[in-house]
Amino acid sequence: MIIYKPTPKITAMTFDLDDTLYHNWPYLVEAERGLLNYISERYPDSSHLHKDDWQQFKRQALRDDPTLFSDMGELRRRVLSEGLQRGGYAGSTLKKAVDDCFDWFYYQRSNFKVSDAVATVLAALAKKLPLVAITNGNVNTKQIGIDEYFQTVLKASQNSPMKPHAHMFDKAAALLAVPRKKILHVGDNLEKDVWGASLAGFSTAWHACDRKMDIRSEPVRVLPNLEIHELEELTYLV
Secondary structure: OOOOOOOOOOOOEEOOEEEOOOOHHHHHHHHHHHHHHHHHHHHHOOOOHHHHHHHHHHHHHHOOOHHHHHOOHHHHHHHHHHHHHOOOHHEEEHHHHHHHHHHHHHHHHHHOOHHHHHHHHHHHHHHHOEEEEOOOOOOOOOOOOHHOOEEEEEEEEEEEOOOOOOOOHHHHHHOOOHHHEEEEEEEEOOOHHHHHHHHHHOHHHHHHOOOOOOOOOOOOOOOOOOOOOOHHHHHHHH
């Protein structure tokens, strides 16, 4: 643990999920690859579309509706709808196809369990203080085995802008009902998590599990209170 700034007595914690509690990218890449194969097999009229085509649909959807930057689920549905329409699917057939492909992807995207070490730390913390998850993503916390540790899981959406926007931090603070400085937000991104939570009045701990942690090589807008290399170190604070 590296201490950058004094930290008050912590009475609640909030957690980012992707790349904080598990390395997200490999699961996401595998689910993306599998989705293209699934579409080719189940919806062959759209099988002529390549990865670049789907990326173009994504870019266009974001240009048409920038609120989709905060809603990965709705963005994926829009992209799937565009691609499947290009294959001639329409009406109720299109809706069923979009739902089917989305459900397949969402399951595969969350088709893993967090490590026993992470689950053990969360269980220990949850016995001592309330925990809330705050994520820009849309992982299924029940499927990956951590839902029971959190009082609630806040996910970015079109009506709930992604971090570093204050919206989800404010919702967490209202739910936890403790002084904001006594809420420790734990996350891997020094802008979205550390800077965003700091602006919202939270204390912060930087922890990344997807890369070697070296603050000198990161885009720092504000220093965290703490730098945590092993998640277990959080148990020393309670």
